[in-house]
Amino acid sequence: MSSTEQAAPRFDGLETWPTRDLAAALLETQLAAAAAAAATAETLAQAIDAAAQRLAAGGRLIYLGAGTSGRLAVLDAAELPPTFDWPRDRALALMAGGDAALVHAIEGAEDDAPAAVAALTAAALSPRDVVIGVAASGRTPYTRAGLAHARATGALAIGLFNAPDAPMRADCDLALVADTGAEIIAGSTRMKAGTAQKVLLNSLSTGIMVRLGHVWRGRMVEMRPTNAKLHARAVAMVADLASCPTEQARAALATGGTIKTALAMVLLDLDAETARARLAAVGGQLARVL
Known part of the structure; x- marks a missing residue:
């Protein structure tokens, strides 16, 4: 069983705790998630430099994910054009189950490995591209298949997951592993795992944009003043x-x-x-x- 699916004995009976204690525990675990993300700093720096090199040559950022992980990936991709004037056709987000899965669970979508390969093929994946696959357990078939295909194609494959023993390590060139462990509610990876993923996605894409010259003196000098x-x-x-x-x-x-x-x-x-x-x-x- 993945560490992200295990139950933490400390939180057995959580529903009986005083609300003040419950709130404190919820916040404490969120801070722990950010600390887990911070532990990836060295690999994160490598990923930023490697991705910036591909993108400077005309490549694209392509995000892959399912469920909560996929929604967080879509959010990161959507923020790049208005914040950094990054071309929309160079920030793609491929979500298991398609756009409908952004707001509704699509049964079986995350298990559809061929769908990820088909989506990348349809996007005309090239060695200049950077593919970021996000999955809490590091076992999601859709995301694993997409990363493996990207790597085989020669694209830079970056895996972002939360279980240190995840098989996804074998599918990517660089692995950002935020070891968040068991959730306060067992298996609810929208909590710690999701928070750590959001921190890493923010940091990765922002670092890439800084390296590409979209930031000057700490300011968003490529921002689109649309309102x-x-x-x-x-x-x-x-x-x-x-x-x-x-x-x-x-x-x-x-x-x-x-x-x-x-x-x-x-x-x-x-x-x-x-x-x-x-x-x-x-x-x-x-x-x-x-």
């Missing part, structure tokens, strides 16, 4: 980073269209066309332009 709140944030960001008046920042954004272009315009006293050309010449790396 009033984000537009105000973009203006404030340009004004702060360029040490210029708010009105100058607003005008540069209006002309340049993006935060990076606006920053290059103000900091280097360029017109919008020249700023865009200089950014394009170095693959959008603002630090290199400056």
Whole structure:
């Protein structure tokens, strides 16, 4: 039995505890999950560098998962375009059971190993791509088959799971193993395992985007200002980073269209066309332009 499926004797009779003790235990286990994720730091760094290298060559991030793990993977993929202006066609999320499984359990979907291979084949998987497979137990047939196929194709296969003895280790090039152990409610891997997965997915994708130049001085300089709140944030960001008046920042954004272009315009006293050309010449790396 996977460690993620075992029962913890400490929590036997949990339903009889005073609510204050119950709440404290629930929070304690969540913090333990984050600590388990932190223990993967060395391998996480390797995964960030290896993935960034593939993506810099034009590859895609492709997420695989089933159930809670799949939903967390879909969420991470969905956040990349608005946060880092990452192209939507370069952040794919393949969920066992398809889109319907995001809100409803699809019986047997996680056991359908051929479906993962078929989905990756339909996506025209290539050696430039990075496939991230997420599964609490590290035994899910759908996710294992997808990772194994990715590795055989020459894509970078990164496994993210919570059971240290999981067979998924054999399916991937790099394994991020957050050993969360037994859940407070036995087998409910939406709890500790899910929290650790969310921490690692956040950290992995953000680290990759930092390495690819989508962050400058700790700011989301590729953010899409698609609403009033984000537009105000973009203006404030340009004004702060360029040490210029708010009105100058607003005008540069209006002309340049993006935060990076606006920053290059103000900091280097360029017109919008020249700023865009200089950014394009170095693959959008603002630090290199400056």
